Amino acid sequence: MTPLLGNFSLWLSLFFATLQFVVSRRYQKSKIINISVLGLLVSSLLSFFLLMYSHIVSDFNVLNVFQNSHSTKPLLYKISGVWGNHEGSMLLWILVLTLFNYFIIKLYNKKNSIFILKTLETQAFITIGFVLFTILTSNPFRTTSHLQTEGLGFNPILQDPALAIHPPLLYIGYVGFSAAFSMSVATLSIDNNEKISWYIYMKPFVVAAWTFLTAGIALGSVWAYYELGWGGWWFWDPVENASFMPWLLGTALLHSLIIVEKRKSLQTWVLLLAILTFLLSVMGTFLVRSGILTSVHTFALDPSRGLYILLFIFLIGVYSLTLFGSNAKRYFNNNYFSFFSREGSILVNNILMIVVCATVFLGTIYPLIVEAFTNDKISVGEPYYNSTVIPIMIPAILVMGIGPMLSWKHENKIKIFEKIFPSICLTLIMTIFIFFIYQSFSLIGIAGIILSFWIISNNLIMLIKKNQKYHIGMIIAHFGVGLLILGITASSVWQEEKIIRMKINEKTKIEKYSVIFDNIEEIKGPNYVALRANFIVQDANKDIITRLKPENRFYPIENNFTTEASIHSNLFRDLYIVLGSGNSNDGWIIKMYYNPLVIWIWIGAIIIFIGGIASMNINLRKIKVFPQ
Amino acid sequence: MKKQLLIIPTLIFLFIFITFFYLLLIDRNPTDIPSNLLNKNVPEFETESLFKKEKFISSEEFGEEIILVNFFATWCKPCRDEHVYIKRFSDEKKIRVIGINYKDNNKKTIQWLKNLGDPYSDVPIDKNGRIAIDWGVYGIPETFVVNKKGIIKYRHVGPVNKKNFKKLNSLIEKIKQ
Numbered sequence: 050m051t052p053l054l055g056n057f058s059l060w061l062s063l064f065f066a067t068l069q070f071v072v073s074r075r076y077q078k079s080k081i082i083n084i085s086v087l088g089l090l091v092s093s094l095l096s097f098f099l100l101m102y103s104h105i106v107s108d109f110n111v112l113n114v115f116q117n118s119h120s121t122k123p124l125l126y127k128i129s130g131v132w133g134n135h136e137g138s139m140l141l142w143i144l145v146l147t148l149f150n151y152f153i154i155k156l157y158n159k160k161n162s163i164f165i166l167k168t169l170e171t172q173a174f175i176t177i178g179f180v181l182f183t184i185l186t187s188n189p190f191r192t193t194s195h196l197q198t199e200g201l202g203f204n205p206i207l208q209d210p211a212l213a214i215h216p217p218l219l220y221i222g223y224v225g226f227s228a229a230f231s232m233s234v235a236t237l238s239i240d241n242n243e244k245i246s247w248y249i250y251m252k253p254f255v256v257a258a259w260t261f262l263t264a265g266i267a268l269g270s271v272w273a274y275y276e277l278g279w280g281g282w283w284f285w286d287p288v289e290n291a292s293f294m295p296w297l298l299g300t301a302l303l304h305s306l307i308i309v310e311k312r313k314s315l316q317t318w319v320l321l322l323a324i325l326t327f328l329l330s331v332m333g334t335f336l337v338r339s340g341i342l343t344s345v346h347t348f349a350l351d352p353s354r355g356l357y358i359l360l361f362i363f364l365i366g367v368y369s370l371t372l373f374g375s376n377a378k379r380y381f382n383n384n385y386f387s388f389f390s391r392e393g394s395i396l397v398n399n400i401l402m403i404v405v406c407a408t409v410f411l412g413t414i415y416p417l418i419v420e421a422f423t424n425d426k427i428s429v430g431e432p433y434y435n436s437t438v439i440p441i442m443i444p445a446i447l448v449m450g451i452g453p454m455l456s457w458k459h460e461n462k463i464k465i466f467e468k469i470f471p472s473i474c475l476t477l478i479m480t481i482f483i484f485f486i487y488q489s490f491s492l493i494g495i496a497g498i499i500l501s502f503w504i505i506s507n508n509l510i511m512l513i514k515k516n517q518k519y520h521i522g523m524i525i526a527h528f529g530v531g532l533l534i535l536g537i538t539a540s541s542v543w544q545e546e547k548i549i550r551m552k553i554n555e556k557t558k559i560e561k562y563s564v565i566f567d568n569i570e571e572i573k574g575p576n577y578v579a580l581r582a583n584f585i586v587q588d589a590n591k592d593i594i595t596r597l598k599p600e601n602r603f604y605p606i607e608n609n610f611t612t613e614a615s616i617h618s619n620l621f622r623d624l625y626i627v628l629g630s631g632n633s634n635d636g637w638i639i640k641m642y643y644n645p646l647v648i649w650i651w652i653g654a655i656i657i658f659i660g661g662i663a664s665m666n667i668n669l670r671k672i673k674v675f676p677q
Numbered sequence: 678m679k680k681q682l683l684i685i686p687t688l689i690f691l692f693i694f695i696t697f698f699y700l701l702l703i704d705r706n707p708t709d710i711p712s713n714l715l716n717k718n719v720p721e722f723e724t725e726s727l728f729k730k731e732k733f734i735s736s737e738e739f740g741e742e743i744i745l746v747n748f749f750a751t752w753c754k755p756c757r758d759e760h761v762y763i764k765r766f767s768d769e770k771k772i773r774v775i776g777i778n779y780k781d782n783n784k785k786t787i788q789w790l791k792n793l794g795d796p797y798s799d800v801p802i803d804k805n806g807r808i809a810i811d812w813g814v815y816g817i818p819e820t821f822v823v824n825k826k827g828i829i830k831y832r833h834v835g836p837v838n839k840k841n842f843k844k845l846n847s848l849i850e851k852i853k854q
Contacts, residue, residue, distance in 0.1 A: 362694070
């Protein structure tokens with residue numbers, strides 16, 4: 050029954066999306082368009098919750114449930130299992146798409162009708178593409194050929210609370226950029242005699258998308274850090290890059306929109322950025338789902354799907370970019386601005402973000418291009434990214450500290466110095482203080498610490514001044530970035546790693562801590578069995594700080610092993626222990642990490658998220674204040 | 678700014694699109710990784726043989742006919758899956774297959790081969806994984822094609838399945854000529 054209803058609701062979504070596409074082309078608001086937007090929302094909610102219901106009640110006649118679930122799985126993972134697989138995640142994608150669709154029509158009024166309808170038309174086209182894709186290549190409501198009483202289980206590495214909410218946040222990010230894309234296409238295709246301030250409408254969507262994408266990427270890192278047991282949180286994996294690239298372009302887009310809003314310049318540029326950001330988001334999906342790249346994250350591979358997504362990218366890409374090529378000249382203007390001004394600093398940041406994005410893009414697809422042309426296989430890894438991305442990021446962050454304090458149009462150079470002098474002092478004091486504590490010197494380390502305190506102190510000063518000119522959401526978000534850089538620098542530069550073989554009752558040292566291997570025991574979880582090692586951690590005074598209990602879990606249903614790292618965090622450092630293979634005679638391989646200031650990465654990300662939400666609120670109010 | 682510059686994004690986009698499209702259409706496998714040993718002689722090794730009393734000496738075995746070298750173990754589930762295809766190589770295609778038994782238990786291996794059938798002309802034992810290191814194997818199963826001169830011509834990482842069985846087979850036919 051559920052599969053039948055599910056299929057029905059998918060076709061219903063397709064019907065309403067097509068209806069919306071057709072009706073919105075007529076440039077007249079009729080009741081039908083309201084009905085189709087609402088119908089689309091209801092039908093995609095229906096299909097999503099029907100699949101969720103099948104997962105919760107473990108209806109193994111649904112192929113998707115049979116392949117990805119098991120009756121012993123905890124409820125949280127039965128629910129997150131809905132989007133933990135390719136087919137279900139497409140339903141989530143469609144749901145978010147239709148939610149944004151609904152928000153767009155809420156902005157409709159008499160004066161902007163042409164613009165909003167055109168936006169809805171493009172949104173409808175994108176929705177049709179994804180619904181068709183789901184129905185044709187990845188239908189989650191396919192049934193099993195004969196009666197099944199038990200499922201195959203769910204990849205245990207994905208059974209993690211951070212990963213349960215990571216995809217929804219990420220999709221809000223990706224799909225939010227679809228709204229910016231549609232608005233850009235709408236702006237380019239309408240005859241903008243009525244001078245609609247399209248950028249006012251685009252901005253809240255971009256802020257929302259960017260904020261959620263940031264949170265989504267951060268949660269992905271949290272998962273990698275706690276679940277993969279590799280001691281790090283970012284690996285320059287193609288799938289990570291696939292989310293990082295739209296983030297970089299989104300950052301550029303977000304900031305350029307401010308210039309458009311204040312100075313009416315850079316309109317062409319922003320229209321292009323909005324298109325590229327969404328294209329890159331879909332391209333990310335293509336790279337992940339088609340199996341064209343190998344990655345630790347590729348969970349759903351099927352070349353026929355890849356072909357479909359690629360054709361879809363081709364359609365929207367060629368359409369939007371040729372539209373841009375032929376119509377963008379309308380939005381040219383010759384407003385040049387001085388380097389020492391707020392818009393100047395935003396522009397510099399913009400260029401640097403684009404360069405980083407291009408660098409990451411090149412690193413990700415270069416192996417593919419080389420293979421296509423020469424048939425050789427090469428791989429691009431961490432050294433490439435570290436040696437290219439970091440040097441470009443350093444000036445970007447320097448500018449980020451000072452930019453928001455500059456005035457629009459032109460800034461007096463002496464005045465700048467007066468403004469930033471307190472933060473220069475504060476940065477110096479804090480940097481010296483940090484080095485006094487850690488007593489460790491490295492060039493990258495010093496650069497990173499200076500940069501982070503530069504951002505932190507600049508934003509603190511702006512906060513204290515409480516000047517109306519400064520935007521509170523921006524200050525909070527930038528402050529978060531400062532903390533993020535602090536965490537990233539310390540945890541990557543001063544990380545200590547120790548891999549040794551230990552027998553029970555043996556003792557070892559990492560940093561100033563003594564680690565004693567106390568015992569190892571077998572335990573039973575809800576759907577796994579595990580070996581759990583017990584370690585006692587003592588500080589220099591031999592006081593016990595904590596007991597760490599890393600596990601090696603075996604999930605019998607999936608026939609799969611996972612490692613559970615055990616971590617003790619405080620504001621200064623993480624102690625991270627992973628249990629490797631071994632036996633009681635020869636000892637066990639133990640990996641230990643001392644990761645300074647990691648927690649500030651997560652705190653920074655949370656603060657950025659809060660800043661983003663605050664900014665979203667302010668930008669939404671702007672639409673209401675200036676109804677066009 | 679010149680108007681013509683506005684088509685640059687489209688051109689870049691098309692270039693990337695065509696590359697991806699080409700890569701999707703051609704028959705490629707992102708997991709097949711080139712070996713440093715490609716077009717080089719088989720690494721030399723001497724070891725015990727599972728069924729024979731005399732030692733297995735690599736220099737005496739390679740260099741007369743095309744040989745498939747398959748790294749396998751009884752504890753490796755994918756090895757069991759690919760076993761059917763390894764057998765087809767020896768039964769149908771009459772190709773000599775040497776199965777290097779990786780970090781395994783002799784009794785279990787004998788029983789395993791009894792149950793599933795033994796396609797191997799010889800089973801050298803790689804008790805501590807030394808031979809696998811010399812061959813650059815980093816996960817089993819892996820399969821190598823060695824030509825008449827004792828030179829490694831192809832490396833396949835992962836289990837042989839229906840699709841790459843055909844590919845390996847046509848490759849062997851090519852080497853034969």
